[in-house]
Amino acid sequence: AGLASTSEVRVWTACSVLGLIAVYAAIRSGWSRRFKDPALTLAQILYAVTCCVVAFVIAGPARGVTLPILAIILMFGIFGLTTRQMLGVLVYSLVAFGVASGVVAARDEPDYPPVVAAAYVGMVVVVLLSSTFLTTRVQSTREHLRRQKAELAQALEQIRQLATHDDLTGLLNRRAMLDRMQLEQRRSLRSGSPLLIAQLDIDHFKAVNDTHGHAAGDLVLQSFADTVRRNVRDTDVLARWGGEEFVLLLCDTPAADAVTLMERLRQAVQAMQVPVPQSGGPITVTVSIGLARHTPADPLAGTLERADRALYAAKAGGRNRVVPAPCLR
Numbered sequence: 001a002g003l004a005s006t007s008e009v010r011v012w013t014a015c016s017v018l019g020l021i022a023v024y025a026a027i028r029s030g031w032s033r034r035f036k037d038p039a040l041t042l043a044q045i046l047y048a049v050t051c052c053v054v055a056f057v058i059a060g061p062a063r064g065v066t067l068p069i070l071a072i073i074l075m076f077g078i079f080g081l082t083t084r085q086m087l088g089v090l091v092y093s094l095v096a097f098g099v100a101s102g103v104v105a106a107r108d109e110p111d112y113p114p115v116v117a118a119a120y121v122g123m124v125v126v127v128l129l130s131s132t133f134l135t136t137r138v139q140s141t142r143e144h145l146r147r148q149k150a151e152l153a154q155a156l157e158q159i160r161q162l163a164t165h166d167d168l169t170g171l172l173n174r175r176a177m178l179d180r181m182q183l184e185q186r187r188s189l190r191s192g193s194p195l196l197i198a199q200l201d202i203d204h205f206k207a208v209n210d211t212h213g214h215a216a217g218d219l220v221l222q223s224f225a226d227t228v229r230r231n232v233r234d235t236d237v238l239a240r241w242g243g244e245e246f247v248l249l250l251c252d253t254p255a256a257d258a259v260t261l262m263e264r265l266r267q268a269v270q271a272m273q274v275p276v277p278q279s280g281g282p283i284t285v286t287v288s289i290g291l292a293r294h295t296p297a298d299p300l301a302g303t304l305e306r307a308d309r310a311l312y313a314a315k316a317g318g319r320n321r322v323v324p325a326p327c328l329r
């Protein structure tokens, strides 16, 4: 439109388009993934500010258009840059526009009197400062949200832990164990691997509480849980079923091995010595165990019932013993 030199505008347009193509290629090719910000926001903004500054110099009387464009460029920075990067952009832009103003003044354009030059510089400063201020605000809001999100995730994990685990022993609780049993039941059905359920009940536990107190009883429950956990495989699942009663799920263990394992477990519990402060010597306990194999045709409740009956037989038979359900004999 006769406002600016055609050759300068052509060179400017070519450089701007080449810059856009280079950024597009860097992102689409995946080359930019090696950087922390694959969108190359900082590089894009610095390049755009540079183009804006050059446009300010060559646009003649139309240079006022470059200021809203500068504001739009910086808007992208508000969401994509850190406060430090934005401060860098601020300093770079101030210096670049300062130089540009000097160049324009040196070109001695008739419609660029000092008062207009000062107004442009003032506008550039306002745009840059307000963008930097907004970036700081957005960054602090983002940081606040990030912290809240982390706290929420931690609280959810705590709730999940409380809902699925027993507070005293850290073992799975009954509800979580039932879920796990169903999972293992499906797995066993698919693979044909044996699945066994053991019910474990500490003998005469009421007497422990009555003699040594409830706190000592709690220590015994914790030691019992640790002892059992240490004596079974990681793939076996132990849960506190309620009170002094525990359930152990033996995955992929042949029945004969399971009976031997339960016997070893019984002996480990018998050998366990629980030191209790202000209670004379350490407390010892024994355990009765009922063991049953899950058969694919049966519901889980049926297997639990058979393990429970075997446990009852162990108690009735004098305690401190392992009784396999009839299906295992």
Ligand SMILES: Nc1nc2c(ncn2[C@@H]2O[C@H](COP(=O)(O)OP(=O)(O)OP(=O)(O)O)[C@@H](O)[C@H]2O)c(=O)[nH]1
Pocket: 168, 201, 202, 203, 204, 205, 206, 207, 209, 213, 214, 215, 216, 217, 218, 221, 242, 243, 244, 315, 319
């Ligand atoms: N310390 C403590 N005791 C508990 C807890 N939960 C249940 N108990 C106690 O466990 C005892 C269970 O007693 P009983 O059901 O009579 O069984 P027992 O004395 O072990 O007798 P047998 O099972 O027949 O050998 C009760 O005294 C309950 O109060 C707990 O979390 N901590």
